[in-house]
Amino acid sequence: MMWFLMCVGLLLGGYFIYGKFVEKVFGINTARQTPAFTKTDGVDYVPMSKGKVYLIQLLNIAGVGPIFGPILGALYGPAAMLWIVIGCIFAGAVHDYFSGMLSVRNNGQSVPNLAGKYLGNSAKHFMNVFAIILLLLVGVVFISAPAGLLGKLTGWDVSLFLGIIFTYYLIATIVPVDKIIGRLYPFFGALLLFMSVGLTIALIVSSEHTLLPGFSAGDFLSNLNPNDMPLWPALFITIACGAVSGFHATQSPLMARCVENESNGRFVFYGAMIGEGIIALIWCAIALSFFGGVEGLNAGMAGNPANVVYEASTGLLGAVGGFMAILGVIVLPITSGDTAFRSARLILSEFFKMPQTALPKRLVLAIPLFVIGAILTQVDFGVIWRYFGVANQTTAVMMLWTASAYLLRHNKLHWICTVPAMFMTTVVISFLLNSATLGAGLPMTVSTIAGVVSTLVITALIIVKTKGRGEEELPEEA
Template identity: 50%
Template structure:
């Protein structure tokens, strides 16, 4: 239990220290935010900080910090290290930068932000990449809950019926003003997600369960021998660092009323997600008596993590836990799916400069997106979804490199930009290594994947350093001098 409590304290301390440094480097000021400058009553909507925080938490979380943490716990308590340091040094930085860069660019979608600082080619790639990724997320997070709802209701209400209901809800959440559905429901479900995590933590701590200590199990405990590098760092995305967050943060960047809220909303929500992931990782290895027991339990239910969540909640909290588990595994993915489609609408609108103040123009984008989602929902996503994990971390890598360029341009060069460039280098190594070693990708041996990933990451860092600090040094100095005047 000691290692769990130490990890928990580190996450909290990391928020109160490293996030302050990040805020200082970013040069937070008292400029008016997009929500204040031109509220449109639809997407640019001033909201209270606590409400934006809970919406952001549910936007980025869903079931990610639960399912991902349980998958990562199959490697043992060593996953605590990735959750803690990944959150503080990577995920928090990534989410803060993606949200605040968007805020500085008038609430622009992440594809437009990346394009401005990384070039036209990257702009086009990011636009396509973001829309495809978001539609896949939205579609996948409709079929899963539909199947679960069908299993809990009379046979006449089958999965197709619930899929139609969910897609109709997605349509409403995609084009209606953000305060009508998302602004009202998300805080409630966000609180439920937090209560569920706290209840599980209390059940493990006070229920007499033995939490394995990190120093007693500092090894790869995966029974199938899957390598920790880079498999664990891709499996545990939400709860450490996830590129999907960068597609969600711009929505809240259009709602904050002060730049000082960014630290709480973006970095704070990421730390809260890290805490939730830490709790579920600890619950997985404690409730099932170790990583091997957890792996065996997942295998017994054909890797149905929803069933594992139900077993843990019911076992620790009884009927109340069972209700919370059902709310979690049904509502949480739905609340990720609707904002995925909403983000896709905003990305396309920014891409083609389509005004979204009128309902007809919003429907013009929302209806085709949901139609594509309905068609894709009939396909088998088992293989396609495997690539999401890799593409998710690749997106995080791109956003962090963009953040490094942004900080260097407007912050305190050169050391400040390393706060983004170092985790960007790390995620480059993770993403490239995974692509070379994963079964759904090239499936090469670790003797090839490891050195290729590391060398490529070092090369990326060298290119970043050369282009940022050498090639553009004079241009940036002139620009900073002009700003000072």
């Protein structure tokens, strides 16, 4: 239990200490009006209180990723928890803060436009395509997972739940942000709180299960995977949400359009990521503890992390409590899936320069997205998840380099973004070169060396190119 509590304490300390430092480096301006007021339209730009915006941001980013990802990552042992803590504080929360605050500084613009502004038009065009692909994959993953859990919980046909969730997504995507999302999320937040706190307390007081049984300090640096899967770089792709996730860069601009003051940014963006990190820690600890270690987890999972959610929730909280906890798990992907499609609509509206105040124009962009999403739900979930993981971390790489370029232009401490950008670039390149199913299938040593060399070249190019560009291109920062 000591290791778990220490990890939670480190995350909370990271918010108050490193989060404050990141905010200072960025340099907030409390007198500056935010897009929520300068571009109010009653649909996407709507001023909302700090607490409500935080809750919506947390539910937006905390989909099935911080549950399924840490469960799969737990197969590597407590090393997964170490990555969640370090990744969340120094990479994920920094990534989320800058994706939100750069959007606030740029009239609520989405990540493709931000990448284009600070990295160039090639990056903008790449991100326009890549962000839409990622958001469609997210939407599909976050439909299939809750539909499958609801089917398991009720015994009803999964197709019925797919249709119900799709219908909700379509409505939530096109109506004003404060009408459904702003009103339902407090209730969803209560379920999330019950799920997180309830399962943790139940595990701690359980007479049948021990929190992190038999693990030592050395295990946090060891690979205990029973299937002999390499920790590098797969762990850093497997555990995305909860450590660092590019999907969040597509979500933060939604709330950047609703933040009332720049001083709320650390709580809303950095703080929500810390909250997701705690959720990830809880599920990683449950996965390692409920089944008695990695061998038991591997057998109990049977290839599907949804089995762990179901068995652990009902086993720790009984039938009624387990039902409530599973509903909390179901809520997370649903509250991220709806905003994934909403983000895709807004990115397309920026690309086509199509105002979204009129309902018919929202439908013109939303309906094709849902048609494509419906087709993708027929693809095997495991295949979609693999592509989602790579697309997710590639988007994170682009956002971190965008933030680094912004800091370079303003002669600020860019290393707080450059270092995690370099690490994640190496992870993605090494993974793609090594993967036999998604990439080139090269040996791990060759892939890693190529990843490191490629990252050093990219770093040098971005630093040299960015430092040569003037401040005249940034009038809103004056």
